[in-house]
Amino acid sequence: MKGNFNEIINSEQLILVDFFADWCGPCKVLAPILKEVKDEMGETLKIVKIDVDKNQSIAGKYQVRGVPTMILFKEGKTLWRQSGVVQKSEIVKTATSFL
Template sequence: MKSSFSKIINSETPVLIDFYADWCGPCKMLAPILKQVKDEMGEAIKIVKIDVDKNGSIASKYNVRGVPTMLLFKKGKQLWRQSGVLQKNDIVQVIKSHS
């Protein structure tokens, strides 16, 4: 995952990374919201889910201490970060403001 992660975040298309865990209740609430974001934005956004229990080195590299945590990247640069659950319109607005 490490080598492909750097390829993923270096995309021209904005990439929203969702750090989550299977045991996390709020993460389960966020999953359908992110699906709605993808449905609305289509090819304008890539959404990648990363399980912190299986990818601890990536999570620690980005100082992810709690889940869910979302990071927005474009061309390898971190543009935005937020922990917790946001509503679809708030996430769409953040992505559009950084596109």
């Protein structure tokens, strides 16, 4: 984890945190979807990937029980949270609603 997680999520920019694990099949399905989301949203959204096995304290703090889990933050507040694979259109629509 590069940088301080709290500094990252306290940004005024929208931050989508993807809690994942290397052994997780659905996480591998979600990865290219998130790349498409980033391509579409550009600088309006920052995507941060957190490996739950290497960052157990962060995963625990946000009560991440299963992967993948995505949490959308702005200025340190949780705006949206979803577990499982979510389609690009839904992620974009949700993120855009908080801009």
